[in-house]
Amino acid sequence: MDDFSIEADAAGFFAKWAEAWPAARSAQLFASEGEWPRLRARIGVLFEIGEACWVLRDATVRAHKLAWWKDELRLNGESRPRHPLLLATPGLKLSPRMADYALQSLDDATPSNASETLVRIQRLAENSDDAAVVVATVQILAVAMYLLALREGQASAFAHAPLDLRARHGVADAETGTVLGALVTTLALIWRDELQARYRRLPRVEWHGQRGLRVLHHAALRLIDALAAGRTLPAVNWRNTLTAWWAVAGMH
Numbered sequence: 001m002d003d004f005s006i007e008a009d010a011a012g013f014f015a016k017w018a019e020a021w022p023a024a025r026s027a028q029l030f031a032s033e034g035e036w037p038r039l040r041a042r043i044g045v046l047f048e049i050g051e052a053c054w055v056l057r058d059a060t061v062r063a064h065k066l067a068w069w070k071d072e073l074r075l076n077g078e079s080r081p082r083h084p085l086l087l088a089t090p091g092l093k094l095s096p097r098m099a100d101y102a103l104q105s106l107d108d109a110t111p112s113n114a115s116e117t118l119v120r121i122q123r124l125a126e127n128s129d130d131a132a133v134v135v136a137t138v139q140i141l142a143v144a145m146y147l148l149a150l151r152e153g154q155a156s157a158f159a160h161a162p163l164d165l166r167a168r169h170g171v172a173d174a175e176t177g178t179v180l181g182a183l184v185t186t187l188a189l190i191w192r193d194e195l196q197a198r199y200r201r202l203p204r205v206e207w208h209g210q211r212g213l214r215v216l217h218h219a220a221l222r223l224i225d226a227l228a229a230g231r232t233l234p235a236v237n238w239r240n241t242l243t244a245w246w247a248v249a250g251m252h
Helices: 003-020 023-030 036-054 059-077 097-105 114-123 132-151 163-169 178-200 211-229 238-248
Strands: none
Touching: 003 023, 003 036, 023 036, 023 211, 036 059, 036 097, 036 132, 036 211, 059 097, 097 114, 114 132, 114 178, 132 178, 132 211, 163 178, 178 211
16 A cells, blocks of 8 residues: 555544544644644544543443454554554554553443542553653543543443542433533543643643644643533634644744
8 A cells, every 4th residue: 555545544534533623623734744644643543542431332342442452552563553543654652551441441440539530531541652742632632532421421431430529419320411511510620720730831842843732732621621611612613723823823
């Protein structure tokens, strides 16, 4: 397969995630030179693993998909990838531990508090080869994805909701209605300040060559902030593009 076909397959596969996460289109638009293919693969793999954990309803399908990704990441580490996103990014190494942790979480006990849930989510984004800004962004994207899945009433996301907040809000299942929204707001509020503090500790110089990553980071923080405040989620319009531009203005 030639490079053009590989890139076309990767772009075609990622299209569903660009539709689900419009900030990805802005990230591609403003990405630094040579950044986008690797960034697309990194977040695409995260979204695939997150979907298996928090969106897919059938437990058998979830386990099979995560086992496939575990094997795929192992093969990619041996320079034998099969997936279009990884075929288009030779040299990108992603740890099979991400899928390992995801598989383990299917059998883990329900988290007792918000900190335990956050740790579980962030472990899905761990990769030893990532720079600090990549780790931070991928983890924040994972948190945003989880909160949206929970907000939509996905039973597989609710399985990871902490027991103490379920009790506080009187939420018995993923179809509890408005009180589920209150649970999402509380989780977003608890996590928002910690995630923003981590962002402020990242040296600005580390974002050089990572404009697309900065766009995604900024968009995910805005989404979490909106959920924490109980506001309407940010609309997809020209203002988002302008916001993305301001997020990377002055960066190389």
